[in-house]
Amino acid sequence: MNTGAFREQLLAVMEQKRHWAWSHFTSGRVPRERLHLHFEQEYATYVRDFPVMVGWAYVQCPVAAVRRDLAENLYEEETGGVIAGRPHPELFLEYPRGLGMDLARFDAIELLPAARRFRDVLDEHTQRRGWAQACAVTTIFLEGTEHERGELDPEAPRRPAPPLEQHPLVVHYNLPLEALALTKAHRRVEGSHREAAWRIVLDHIAERDRDGVVAAMQQTLEVWRAYRDEVASVCGLVRSA
Numbered sequence: 001m002n003t004g005a006f007r008e009q010l011l012a013v014m015e016q017k018r019h020w021a022w023s024h025f026t027s028g029r030v031p032r033e034r035l036h037l038h039f040e041q042e043y044a045t046y047v048r049d050f051p052v053m054v055g056w057a058y059v060q061c062p063v064a065a066v067r068r069d070l071a072e073n074l075y076e077e078e079t080g081g082v083i084a085g086r087p088h089p090e091l092f093l094e095y096p097r098g099l100g101m102d103l104a105r106f107d108a109i110e111l112l113p114a115a116r117r118f119r120d121v122l123d124e125h126t127q128r129r130g131w132a133q134a135c136a137v138t139t140i141f142l143e144g145t146e147h148e149r150g151e152l153d154p155e156a157p158r159r160p161a162p163p164l165e166q167h168p169l170v171v172h173y174n175l176p177l178e179a180l181a182l183t184k185a186h187r188r189v190e191g192s193h194r195e196a197a198w199r200i201v202l203d204h205i206a207e208r209d210r211d212g213v214v215a216a217m218q219q220t221l222e223v224w225r226a227y228r229d230e231v232a233s234v235c236g237l238v239r240s241a
C-alpha cells in the first residue's frame with residue numbers, strides 16, 4: 001500500500017470515530033447521577049494507562065527518530081513536565097472531582113463487558129503486535145479525533161475549540177472552569193502531538209506493515225463503538241430511530 005492510500009485508509013477509520021450518543025453527552029441529556037459511569041469506564045479503559053501504552057510502542061520501536069517523538073509524548077502524558085504541569089491521568093480526575101463525584105470509585109473500577117473487550121484489544125495491539133500497530137492505536141486512534149483530516153490538510157475543517165465557558169460540562173453540569181485543566185493542556189499540546197503522530201505513521205511505518213496497521217485500527221474502531229454503545233446504555237440513553 002502506498003503512502004497516499006495508507007493515509008486515506010487511516011483517515012477513513014478516524015472519520016468513523018464518532019458515536020450517536022455523543023450529542024446526548026454534550027447536550028446535558030445524561031442524568032447527572034449516571035455521568036460517573038462514563039468517566040470511570042473512560043479512565044479504566046485507556047486514560048489511566050495511556051502513558052504506559054505509549055511506552056509499549058516506545059520499547060518495541062527500532063527507529064530512533066520515532067522513539068524521540070514517543071518519548072516526548074510519554075513524558076508529557078506521564079508527568080505533565082512540558083505543558084500541563086501534572087500527569088494527564090491525574091488531570092482527567094479533575095472532571096469527576098469538579099462534579100462532586102466520589103473519587104474512591106476510581107481506585108476500583110470494574111470494566112463493563114464491552115469496555116473489557118475494548119481494553120483487551122488495546123492491550124493486544126499495544127503489547128503483542130509490534131511498534132507500528134502500538135503507535136497507530138495509541139497516538140492516532142486514542143489521541144486522535146474524527147477531525148484528523150484537518151490536522152493534515154489545511155483545506156479540511158479543523159478540530160473545533162470553542163471557549164471553555166461553553167464546554168458542555170460547564171454549561172449543563174456546572175463544572176467549575178478550573179476543573180478543565182486537562183482540556184486546556186490538550187489544546188496546548190495537541191497540535192504538536194497530532195503532527196508527530198502523523199509524521200511517525202506516514203514516514204516510518206514500512207509498506208509491509210501497513211495492512212496490519214489498518215486492520216488494527218479497524219478492529220479498535222469496532223470494539224470502541226461497542227464500548228460506547230454500552231456506556232450510552234448504562235447512562236440511560238436510547239438511540240432514536
Ligand SMILES: [Fe+2]
Nearest residue numbers: 077088089186
Ligand atoms: Fe493527554
